[in-house]
Amino acid sequence: MKKLVLVLGMIVLTLSANAQVLTYNEVSSSNKKQKAITTYVTSAGDSISLGSIVKIAVPKEDKSKFNYIYASGGYATQTYNNSTAEVIEIKMYGSRSIGFRIQVHMKSKTSKTLVADYEAALNSGEIVTDTLNREQAIYKLKESKDLFDLGLMNEEEYNLIKEELTPIIMGN
Secondary structure, eight states: OHHHHHHHHHHHHHHHHHOEEEEHHHHHHOSSOOOOEEEEEOTTSOEEETTOEEEEOOOSSSTTEEEEEEETTEEEEGGGTTEEEEEEEEEEEEETTTEEEEEEEEEETTSOEEEEEHHHHHHHTSEEOSSOOHHHHHHHHHHHHHHHHTTSSOHHHHHHHHHHHHHHHHTO
8 A cells, every 4th residue: 555655646746847837938938948847827917727628719801711820731710710729739849040939739629639829829810818918908997998988887887997908909
């Protein structure tokens, strides 16, 4: 029994020693590829980990295909509009000369593997999260101001929303 507990403890210790959490800033300033990435913290501050469910929205420019999400054979098509996929691998790719980026490999509900340039897909709106980006925060604040000006929201409610959104807008 003691041997089993010792072996299990060593396995957990080995796995956690190889596990790595990377942030957007660490990736951006890195001069070498990192391996065994288990969690990535985006520029917006939300995180994605192995096993996370990713929400795929719709292509923004060419409505027939995504620009930053790929399926076997090329760009993912509108078949994946408004779907979800599970993160199965997080990789860092690039080089010192061009910089590094995060690539997320996902398994779709149809068991197809999708690959996304995660930050680009997130910034373009092809992948969505519950975390507001700067543009969304500005829109929400303007909408709240309009409601306040129309008398449909009181000053206290408006100030609470403004206080919540200002750090996102200012990039803090």
